[in-house]
Amino acid sequence: MRFSAPRSLSPSPARRSKSKSKRKIESTSTPRRNTSTFGLNSPSNEDDSDIGSNGSGPSDSDYDTELDSSEVSSSDSDSFCYGSESEVPVPPPRPSRLSLRPIHEQRFIEDTVAAIRSRMRYNDPYEDWERETKKDSLRVARKEHIASQTQFRQSQTLREAQESKNREELHEQQRHEVNSMLEKLRLNQQEAERVLREKWQQREKMLWDRIEKGIKLDEDKVKAKVEEERRIREEEERKRKEAEEKRLAEEKKKKEEEERKRREEEEERKRIQEEKETREREAREKAERLQAEAKNRKEAGLTTADEDWVEVRKNLNFIKTQGTKFVKARPDLKPIWGAARRQITPKVGQVTNDSESINRVSAELIRILRPPNPHPREVYTALLSSLSKAFLLQAETEVTAEKKAVVPLAQVAFNCLDMLEGLPEVFFAKINQRIGGWGIPISLPDKDFDGRPWTGNAEKLKVSGRRDGETEAEYTDRVMGIMRLYFAVLKIKPARQPLKGMWQLPRVWTWFARFTGERRLLETAVGAQVLYVALDVLGKDARAIWGFQFVKLLALIYEGTTNGLGNGRLIGGTTPEGIAARARVQLEVEAIMKD
Template identity: 50%
Template sequence: MRFGAPRSSSPSPVRGQIRRSTYGLRSRYEDTDSDAFDDSDTSEDSVSSSSSEDDYTSEPEHGLKKSLSKSQRSPEEMRQLEETIASIRLRTRHHDPYEEWEKQTRKEAFMTARKEQSMDISGFHELQERQRMEEAKKLAVQHEREMAAVQVKLNHLRLQQQEEERKLRDDWDLRQKRLWARIEMVIRQEEDKLAKRLADEQKKREEEERKRQEEELKRRLVEEKRRQEEERRRTEEEEKKRAEEEKKKKEEEEERLREEEERQKRERLEAEKQQREHVGLSTAEDDWKAARRNIKNLKSEMASVKANKQLKVEWGKWRRQIKPKIGQLTNDAAAIDRISQELLGIIQPPTGPHHPQIYLAILCSLAKDILLQAEIETTAEKHSAGPLAQVTFNILSTVSDFAEVFFAKLVQRVGGWPIPQIPPNKDFDGREWTDREERIKVMGFRKSGDRDGFESEADFTSRAAGIMRIYFSILKIVPMRGPLRPMFQLPRYWTWFARLLGERALLETVIAAQVMYTALDVMGHDALQIWGAQWVKMLALMYEGVTVGIGADKFIGGTSPEGKAARVRVQLEIERIMSGP
C-alpha cells in the first residue's frame, strides 16, 4: 500500500534524532516492475536499499545540518522539513504483502505459460516429424515400385535389343556372303569382258587393215597413194611427237614428284636420325642392308658346308627329317606342339649341340622348308597359314638365332616386301649390280622357263602374298615367354604400312595392293582394337589411295586388271574392318 498523506512529527526521541534523506532512491513499484521475473531481485533490492539508505543516511544528513546551520529558517519551516523527510523515509521502508503476492503470482503465471508453450512446440515438432517420416516411407515405396517397373521395362528392351542384334548379325553375314559371291562373279565377268574386248579390238584392227589395203589396191593411183602416205606419215609424226611430248612431260612430272618425295624422305630421316638412334629404331634401308648382309653370310656358310663332304652328309641327315614334319602339319593344337617339339629336338638335340656350321645349315633348311610350304599351301588355302605361323613362332621364341636366318630367307624369297623397301641401285656393300638379272633376283623373282627367264608378275604376286601371310600371322601372335626380335614384334605391322604408304613407287605395283589386302585380312580388325583412331587414319589413307588416287592419276595397284582387282579387295576389306566384326 502507498500513503500520500504527510505524517506528523513523531514523539519518539529516535525518530527525532535520526534524520535521513531518501533523495535519489527508487520506488518499490519501479523495483517490482523491472524485477518481476527474477528470483534474486528481492534479496538484491534489500541489499541495495540498505546500502542506499546508509549512504543517504550518512552523507545527506551532514549536508542538511550544514545547510540548516548556515540558513536562517523559522522553527515552523524546520519542523515541516523534518516531517517531510520522515514521511519520505517511512514510505521507502514500507512493506506491502499484496504487492509481493501480485509479483509472485505474475512470475508463476509466466513460468506456467512458458512451460505450456514449450510443450505445445515440442508436440508440434513431433507431429511434423511423424508426418515427414510417413511421407518419406510412402515416397520410398512408390520409388521402389517405379524402379521395379523401370527394371522390368529395361530387361524387356535388352532382350528385344539382343534379338534385333542377332537378326542383324545373321542378315549381315548373309549379305557378306552374297556380296563376296557377287564380287567374285563381277571380277570374272570383268576379266571375261576384258579378254573379249581385246579379241574384238584385234579383230577390228585386222578388219580395218584389210579394208584399207583393198581400198588402196582399188585406187591404183600413185599420186593418191603418195598423198595418203604423206598425210598418214605427217599425222603419225604429229601424234608421235605429241605423245612423246606428253610422255616426256608426264615423266618429268613423275620424276619431279619422286625427287621431291626422296628429298622430303631424306630430310625427315636426317631430322629423325638422332631420335631414332636414341630409341634404337632403324630405317627401311638399314633393315634391307642387314638382311642382305645376312644372306651373303648364309650363302658363304652354306657353300663351306656343301664343300665339306662330312658336314654335307651330316647336314643332309637332319634336313631330310625336317621336310616331312613341315608337310605333316595340321590345324590341331596337339599336332602343332608335337611338331614344334620335334623340330626343336632337331635344332637342339639332347645329346649335345651341333657343329656351328651344321647348326646354321639346319636353321637355313628349316626356314626354306617353311617358306616353300607357305608358297604351296597358303596360296591355295589361306587358313593353312595359322598352324605354319604358330610352329614358326614357337621356334622363333625358343631359338634366338633363328630370327635373323628366317628373316634373311624371307627377304631372299620375296625381295624387299617384308621391310618394305625397293632394292637400291647398289648392294649393301656399295657394289654395283653386275647385270639386270642379278637385280631382278634380288627383287625376289625366281627363274622360270619363260623367254625372259623369270616368272611373271602375277605368279610372283601370288607367291609373295602367300609368304607374307605367314609373316603377318606371326606378328599377330602374342609372345608368352618374352619379346622377339624387332622384325617379328607387333609394332612392325604398323611400321610396315607406314613405310609402304611413304613409297609411291611401291604403291603403283600390283603386288603392293595384293600384299596390302593380305595384311588387312590377317589382322586389320585386330589393329583397329590396338591402335584405335590412329589406325583409322591409316585406313583412311589406304582407302583414299584405292578410290581417289595417290596423285598424278595414279592408284594403288596400278592400272592393270590384276591391280584393279586387288584394289577392289583392299577397298572392301577396309569397309569390312570399319563396319565391325
C-alpha cells in the same frame, strides 16, 4: 481186224508149280488131245467145243476161244503147251518097273496115279473167271475201237473241210494280193509315163532356153566388152585420183605423226623429268626427314627401310658364306647337316591345327637343331636356313591353297623363333630372298649392300625373288602365301618375352607406313594383293591397337583405290589382276570399318 487181250500170269506161285508138276505127269502117262493151262485135257475146252458145234454157225465165243488159244500159245512163255497132238513128241520107251516091284507097291502107285488123274480133271474157277475177263476185255476193246474209228473219221472229215476252207481263203487272199499288185504296177506305170513326159517337156524347155541363152550370151559379151572398156577407163582415172589423194593423205598423216611423236616425246620427257624431280624431291625430303628423325629413331631403336635392306643382304651373305656353302664344301660336316635337314621337312609337313600337334612338332624341330651334343656353329647356321626354307615352302604350297592352314604353321614358326637363337634374323633374310623386299617393304635399290651395282637384269630378277619361266600369277601367289605367314606370326602374342624387332607386333605399323609411302609398290598388282593380305590378317587387330591413327591410314588407302595416289594412278594399276586386287582392298577396308 482182230484184237486180243493178253493173258495175265497166275499170281499164285503154288498154282504155277502145281501146273508144272501136272504137265510133267501127263506127259509121262498119256498123250493129250487138247491143250490146257496144266498140260492135261480140260473139260472147259470140251464145253467150248460143244458150244461151238451148236447153233447155226460160229459165234463170238468160238472166235474168242480161238483168240484165247492163240494168245496162250504165243504169250505164255512159261508153260509147255502145244498147239495140237501131232506136235507132242512121243516119249521114248522106258522099261517097265512095275514088274520088278511087289504087288502092293504096284497097287499103291496105280492108286496114286488114278488119284492124280482125278485131281487133274478138277475145274478151276479162276481160269473160268480169267477166260470171261478176256472175253469182256475183247468186247470192250472192240467197242472202243469202233468208237475211236468213228471219231477219227469224223475229225478227219472236219479237218478236210477246214483245210478246204483255208485253201479257199488263201486262194482268195492271193487273188486279192495279185489284183493289188497289178493295180500298183498299173499306177507305177502311169506315174513313170507322167514323169517321162515331164522330163521330156523339161528337156525340150531346157533346149530352147539354152538356145536363147546362147543368143543372149553373145549379146552380153558384146555389151560386157564395151562396159569393160568403159570401166577400165574409169578405174584408171579413179586410181590416179586415189593415188593422188593417198599421197596427200600420207604426207598429211606423216606430218601429224611427226607432230604427235614430238608432242609425246616432249610429254614423256616432261613426265620423266617430273617423276625424276618428284623422286629426287621425295628422296631429299625423305632423307631430310630421316636425318631430322635420326636422333629420335636411334633413341627408339627404329631403323629405316634402306637400313633393313642392307641388314637383310648382309645376313644372307653370311648364311651363304658361313653356313650352307661352307658346310657343303666340308665332307665331315655335310653328312651331319644332311641327316638333320632330312628330318626337318617331314616334320613341318605334319603340322595340323591342334595344340598337341603344334607342341609336338615344335619340340621335335627344336630338338633336331639343339640336340644334347650341340652342332658346330656352321652346321647350326645351315640348319637354321633349312628350317626357314621348309616354313616358306610350306607357306607357298599349303597356305596358297587354303588360308586356314597358316594358323598352325605360324604357331610352330613362332615357337621356333622364340626358342632358337639366330632364327629370327635368318628367317627374315630368307623371306626377302624368296620374294624380294616385300617384307621390309622397299623397292629394289640400284646397288647391293656393299655398294656394288647389279650386273644385269638376270641378277635384279633373282634379287627381287622372281624365277625363270615363272608367270606373274605364280609369283603373286608365292608372295601372298609367304606374306600371310609373316603377318600371322606378327599377330601371335608372346607368352614370356617378345621376339626380335622384325617379328614384333609394332612392326605392323612400320610396314603399313612404309608401304603407303612407296607409290611404285602400290601401283603394281602384286602390291595391291600384298596390301589385301595385310588388311585381311592384321587389319582388325591394328584398328583395335592404334585406333584413330590406323583409321586415317585406312582412309588414305581407300582414297588410293578410288581417286588415286595423287598422280592420277590407282592402287593396283590398270591390269585385270590389279583391278581385282584393288576391289578386294576396298571391300576389306569397308569390312574393317563396319566392325
